[in-house]
Amino acid sequence: MAKKSMIAREVKREKLVKKYAAKRAELKEIARDESRPMEERFKAQLKLAKLPRNSSATRLHNRCQLTGRPHAYYRKLKVSRIALRELGSQGLIPGLVKSSW
Numbered sequence: 001m002a003k004k005s006m007i008a009r010e011v012k013r014e015k016l017v018k019k020y021a022a023k024r025a026e027l028k029e030i031a032r033d034e035s036r037p038m039e040e041r042f043k044a045q046l047k048l049a050k051l052p053r054n055s056s057a058t059r060l061h062n063r064c065q066l067t068g069r070p071h072a073y074y075r076k077l078k079v080s081r082i083a084l085r086e087l088g089s090q091g092l093i094p095g096l097v098k099s100s101w
Contacts, residue, residue, distance in 0.1 A: 002068030010063055013054045020055035024048065 030036060030044035053059065062073045064080035072081040079087065088098040 002063065002070065006070075007063065007068040010061060013059055016052055016055040017057050017060060020051055021057075024051060024055060027051075 027044045027048040031041050031048065033041070061070055062075065062078075063070050064073060064083050065078050066083045067080060069080040069082065073079070074081070074084060077084060077093070084093070084096075085098065087093050088096045
């Protein structure tokens with residue numbers, strides 16, 4: 001099980017990303033638009049830089065929904081390899097057969 005503080009930090013980041021997603025996208029669009037004047041594009045870049053760092057989607061890290069483990073994460077199932085093995089052993093994942101010999 002991951003530390004509660006790390007899981008809480010990740011949840012906080014997810015909330016910030018959702019909160020600032022529209023504003024961030026709008027500012028990025030202005031900054032990339034070459035038909036606009038250079039001053040306007042530069043101001044958009046400055047405003048983008050003033051947004052919280054954790055509001056960027058690249059700051060998010062995938063974590064297992066059961067244990068909070070950040071490594072060995074299966075995106076399709078949203079669980080770590082360890083949780084996947086346990087769920088497979090219990091027969092809770094349809095179509096997954098854990099081999100043992």
